[in-house]
Amino acid sequence: MPRPRSLTQSQIAAAALAVVDDDGLAALSMRAVAKRLGTSTMALYRYVQDRHELEGLIVELVFAGVDPVPPAAGTWQERVAEMARRVRAAIGAHPEAVPLTMIHRHSSPGLLRWSEGVLEILAGAGVTGAARVVALRTLTAQIIGAVQLERLxxxxxxxxxxxxxxxxxxxxxxxxxxxxxxxxxxxxxxxxGLAALLRGLGPS
Structure with a gap:
């Protein structure tokens, strides 16, 4: 019997994202991903513990191209706006995966790094405490909501x-x-919408 070929988590993430892109989030399963990879479902469990971990890999792949480093030039509003555009472009390319970004927002290294970059800009602008919490959450809601509306x-x-x-x-x-x-x-x-939002998120 031939030995099952080795897989990488990058290959698994790419296959999982392809399933979501082509067939929708509801079609995501270990079996569907294994089929894409030409392997058995049981073999896939050697690399991924469960669907939750699989979802996390998808989110990381979506955020892989998002630069978390804040722009150096511009007003704080212009810099935050650029950070927002980066995420909109990334998740807008994979709209079926958008719900996963919310499910995994507290554990996704890519999303956490982006959020840290946004908070760095806000902190430098003097946005502190509860105002900073509101700013980050509202900005995230604006981006997700916009992509969802565009998807429809x-x-x-x-x-x-x-x-x-x-x-x-x-x-x-x-x-x-x-x-x-x-x-x-x-x-x-x-x-x-983003410009209007940012006008109301300054230091209070």
């Missing part, structure tokens, strides 16, 4: 069309806003 783009488009067609007598502002929304792109929504 095709569905949102149909919904926007339906709202635009509402009775102007009963829903005049909703109908008008929906018509305007057709020309407002995701980048503009993210940047304007």
């Amino acid at each position: 783009g095709p569905l949102a488009g149909r919904g926007t069309d339906a709202i635009a067609a509402l009775s102007p007598q009963e829903f005049p502002l909703m109908a008008e806003t929906a018509r305007e929304a057709r020309s407002v792109g995701d980048d503009r929504v993210f940047e304007r």
Whole structure:
């Protein structure tokens, strides 16, 4: 009988992320990942303890390309905004994995390093105590929420069309806003929302 080929956690993470990207988070299982790798499910357990660990590997792979070092130049708002853009780009490339970033946010080294970088900027700007807690959590919510909304783009488009067609007598502002929304792109929504958020997160 041939000896099972050795695997690395990087290979396993890549296969797991491919499952999530192609088939959705609900399709993630040890069996599905083993099939991608051309090995047995039991063989996979030699390298990964369970699904929870598998999810953690996916999150680390998603964050592998996120530079956690704060930008050196700019105002504190500009520097935090750049940190936010880095994460939006990373998780936006793998929207099906977004829920995992929240599940593993307290244990993911990549996410923790990014958060430390953001906190470094905030601390340098004089944002302390509860204000710093609120700032980090609100920023994280802004990024995750934006990506989730963008992920539902095709569905949102149909919904926007339906709202635009509402009775102007009963829903005049909703109908008008929906018509305007057709020309407002995701980048503009993210940047304007982020700028508004940062204006309210300064030292208090």
